[in-house]
Amino acid sequence: MNTECQKYQDTLSEYLDGVLCDRERRELTQHLGRCERCREQLEALARTVRRVRELPVRRPPEGFAWTVTERLAARERPAPRRMVRLLWSRALPVAAMFLIAIGVTFLVRGTDLLAPADESRTIAMEQVRDREPAAPALPEREPAVRAPAELEPEAPAPRAEELAAFATRDTAPEPAPEAPPTPRVREVPQDDVALEQLMKPMQITPPLPLHMATPEVAPERRVAPPAAEVREPVQRMMFSQIPAQQPEARRPPHQLLEVTARRPTELLAKTVAAANRISVAALVEIAEDGTAEVHLNVPAEDYPALLSELAGLTEPTGQSLQNTLAAHATFFQEMLELHATFQKPTPPDQAEWRVVIGEPGGPAFEVRPEVVNLQVTIRPDSPRQRQDF
């Protein structure tokens, strides 16, 4: 690489960002016109930048803001570490005296003192093990409590009751303090266009200009409609409600999600994505008789969670969808390939399939369009169509 090339190499990055002045850009363009090596360098650099910009956006889990404010509230409570330290400092002399007394007793009475005690303790432990169920698992993430000494607060601390009130009612205002928490319903698209938009994968992720990424008056993420808009599950629904599960710590309570789809396969893909927020690739093939075949690619590590979430779904035949998926699951490289077959909806004029995930006050899921990569192949219509969502 000669000196001239080296000079222009340093400006390739700025050229890609469009920040060179007119003179610099003109000179570089002229050089690129006669230097194949620099052209290749520019193309390679552009490919690299594009790959970085196309990385999928990683979004926080649902309830992230709620968790932050919960941690703020937790900081206002007495720091357990300090209390333990206090107890320890006072209990230590007492405990030492107690241990000394035991030691003296042991020396005086000999080892026969321990034998019956050990035996009875063993029996007691076994009885406890037999009778008591396993201890409930801790939430996935306990809000960390930081000792006041670590915090060095510079802002006036909010009152504890305000913090607690906020933490328990999410971030939206409520009409009255004594009113029960309002179930929040994510807006449900009602037409195919909206559905397709919802299912559209984020294939290209250009960098967001800062002013666009952070609007000063950003709309609130969740919408709380009037209670009358919360639709009841319809009789014709083929995929029934998933049994309520223990909400994870990260999920805010009191949310309700309705998923509506025109086809059962869409519903499945959206449900899977909603439940697990995992990368799901689904290939759906709908035969002439209306039978739909779904191929789902799910990371192997997500498979147990997937089955758990799908446990309550049933096919139109009444067969458990979980069983169907399990029966057709095969490992393909590092991915798990799932196949499920759906029969034609009955009655045939049924156009809409719905599933309601979660109950007011129960666990909630969110459809995240960026994790769904759904391809629908409709056959045997001629010509063969493929629709990418």
Place this chain on the structure above:
Amino acid sequence: MGETAPSDAELVRRARKGDVEAFGRLVQRHEDYVFNAVFHLVGDEKDTEDLAQEVFLRAFDNLNGFEGRAKFTTWIYGIMLNTVRGHWRRSKRRQTLSLERAREDKSRPDIAPEAEQDGPLGSALRREHVEVVREAINELDEQLREILVLRDIQGMVYAELAEVLELPEGTVKSRLYRARQQLKEVLEPYFGREQ
């Protein structure tokens, strides 16, 4: 007429008085890009959520330091960088790169380039490629990683980069070039001319 959403400055003013709900709205408003930036800077799924939370907790503690001259976004980016740098200092460990495995995978004769693949296999490849790019970013020197993530993932312009990183614009340009160049050296052998 719907109620106009309060500005960041107004929410900060209320949060300073102890209005945690106002601060919660600030978090909701800015959580997406903070979380995304932290994730790509630390490259670790498990650490990301804790660190992103820590960013906002520190922001709450230091609201008095927000003077309103800069945008809230620029201000919180500064807090985020300090938080992430502290994490780097504490952990003293770098993400290990599994590019070798990825290269071995690429040598498999039955896998066609991404552009030629569709369906489940194509999806698997895309997923793998995303991981390769992420891991290559994690291999960059921390200073280079910062500027690359802020520019090419977060979309900050040069003037904002200079402000957040407290660098002259000339240094921003040269450092960004070095970051992209190093990344190119890692990715080009893997991807080649593949688009």
